[in-house]
Amino acid sequence: MNVDYDKYELVCGLEVHxxxxxxxxxxxxxxxxxxxxxxxxxxxxxxxxxxxxxxSNKKVIEYGIxxxxxxxxxxxxxxxxxxxxxxxxxxxxxxxxxxxxxxxCWGGYIDIQTDGVDKRIELTRIHMEEDSGKSIHxxxxxxxxxxxxxxxxxxxxxxxxxxxxxxSEAYQFLSEVRKLIRYLEICDGNMEExxxxxxxxxxxxIKGQKELGQRTEVKNMxxxxxxxxxxxxxxxxxxxELEKGNSIVMETRSFDAVNQTTFSLRAKSEAHDYRYxxxxxxLPLLVTEKQIQDVKAELPPLPWELLxxxxxxxxxxxxxxxxxxxxxxxxxxxxxxVAHTNKYKSAANWLIGDVxxxxxxxxxxxxxxPLEPKKISDLIAIIDEGKVSHSVASQSIFPVMVKELDKSxxxxxxxxxxxxxxxxxxxxxxVKEAIAKYPQKxxxxxxxxxxxxxxxxxxxxxxxxxxxxxxxxxKILRELLEK
Ligand code: ADP
Ligand code: MG
Numbered sequence: 001m002n003v004d005y006d007k008y009e010l011v012c013g014l015e016v017h018x019x020x021x022x023x024x025x026x027x028x029x030x031x032x033x034x035x036x037x038x039x040x041x042x043x044x045x046x047x048x049x050x051x052x053x054x055x056s057n058k059k060v061i062e063y064g065i066x067x068x069x070x071x072x073x074x075x076x077x078x079x080x081x082x083x084x085x086x087x088x089x090x091x092x093x094x095x096x097x098x099x100x101x102x103x104x105c106w107g108g109y110i111d112i113q114t115d116g117v118d119k120r121i122e123l124t125r126i127h128m129e130e131d132s133g134k135s136i137h138x139x140x141x142x143x144x145x146x147x148x149x150x151x152x153x154x155x156x157x158x159x160x161x162x163x164x165x166x167x168s169e170a171y172q173f174l175s176e177v178r179k180l181i182r183y184l185e186i187c188d189g190n191m192e193e194x195x196x197x198x199x200x201x202x203x204x205x206i207k208g209q210k211e212l213g214q215r216t217e218v219k220n221m222x223x224x225x226x227x228x229x230x231x232x233x234x235x236x237x238x239x240x241e242l243e244k245g246n247s248i249v250m251e252t253r254s255f256d257a258v259n260q261t262t263f264s265l266r267a268k269s270e271a272h273d274y275r276y277x278x279x280x281x282x283l284p285l286l287v288t289e290k291q292i293q294d295v296k297a298e299l300p301p302l303p304w305e306l307l308x309x310x311x312x313x314x315x316x317x318x319x320x321x322x323x324x325x326x327x328x329x330x331x332x333x334x335x336x337x338v339a340h341t342n343k344y345k346s347a348a349n350w351l352i353g354d355v356x357x358x359x360x361x362x363x364x365x366x367x368x369x370p371l372e373p374k375k376i377s378d379l380i381a382i383i384d385e386g387k388v389s390h391s392v393a394s395q396s397i398f399p400v401m402v403k404e405l406d407k408s409x410x411x412x413x414x415x416x417x418x419x420x421x422x423x424x425x426x427x428x429x430x431v432k433e434a435i436a437k438y439p440q441k442x443x444x445x446x447x448x449x450x451x452x453x454x455x456x457x458x459x460x461x462x463x464x465x466x467x468x469x470x471x472x473x474x475k476i477l478r479e480l481l482e483k
Contacts, residue, residue, distance in 0.1 A: 003243050008204045010235045011212055012170055013124075013162035014227075016177055017155050018187040019131065019195040020063050026130045026154035027054030027097060027282065034193050038136075038147035046152045048093030054281050056081070060154040061285060063186040064104040064128055065295045067156060070180060070302055071123055073108030077287050081128075081279035090133035090146050100276045103127035104156075104287075110180070111304065112172040121173050122161040129155050156186070162201065162212060167231040174198060174224045179303045183328045191223050198227050202234040204242070213238070214248040218262050221255045230255040234262050306331050314344035323352050329366035330356075336373035346380045354398050371402055379409040386422045388413050389470050422469040424476065427460070430468055431476045434459035445481050453477060 079102035
């Protein structure tokens, strides 16, 4: 079939569930951490046994406010929890405590950039809810097993407006969300472990049409790139259905990562009436102005604020600024380095280059990097003062700095006899000696083989035992050779 895909456009809205990094669950003091033995983090309250009473975890509200403030959402002052009733084997209480009518945040936005184009992604709402347990289908050939550890773990759900018009925008948005929640330290953002999950609502319509098309909802994607692939597959599938004269049915679909397709899980028409009503066992919540101000005062720098500062105030390239801000720990380290130096570009180069390679080689996360940030600025300073060359600093001083943590770069340079000689008279002697050694090459240089400068530089460095200031040596060499 000859399908004109370009006739259509995609409309997508995302629902992102993020699991809070709280020590205990949303309404009970059971602890939760990923990877614990099944059903070891479960109390009668988690199971909702008769006579038990839940109690809401204050941290969850604080985290919700933190996220809402970062997204410029309106924080709800008076709210209550609702019960969403449905039956599922891994839902021990037969209902999920959530927020229906009074989400903790309304509105707000997250800005993204896709292929150089800025776009503001509007959020509909952010609400608090609890997770269900987990059904395990692949460990017993005949039965589905249930692990209730995750039941009652607090989630925030971010719901966007139907504003994505490409799978790349969705990809960028999820990358920004993941970075943000890691900066805010409210969720670890690990999609592979299920602590960040995304449902993609996908519809298509003829370009120029106002009304939205019928949507399907795709679940079960465990990476950001799989969300992108699922949206792409689903867009194509829907266009082909419409072109065949079929209509799209409202349904929940699952992503098959192996075949990179989606398949129908259940029709939405089979969806339950959730019979929401206010949760009678939990008190309504009042958020005060003071609470909001307290959370605001404790907000860390946000990734886009740092990005903009590095590009606009520090003059870094977008590429460098993105690498520095990708990981909060690296950005905070950089912040400390530049508190001691205004060589912003050199500081960025050191972190993106030597420091990151050291971390990779030693499989150490940035937060465990042993060197104090000031040492990096000290190293930049002695290069700047002409005491050591950049290459000596990188090859001979930095590797010692990370081992001998109490020594300054200058002490190390002196100890290893690496302080370079910037005395032009001394360098002139080495240059003359180097030139005298290769009269033939001097001729060739003069005849246009400028690449030979490397040979002479090598000789000067050898004669000076690598201590001649390369910048000065290069300058003097050129002067003499071009005479
Ligand atoms: P539900 O809870 O049944 O999924 P919601 O009203 O909460 O319904 O919508 C969920 C998501 O679906 C939102 O992100 C919204 O932007 C998106 N959405 C709604 N209608 C469409 C549509 N026609 N096409 C694409 N996305 C849509
Ligand atoms: Mg939905």
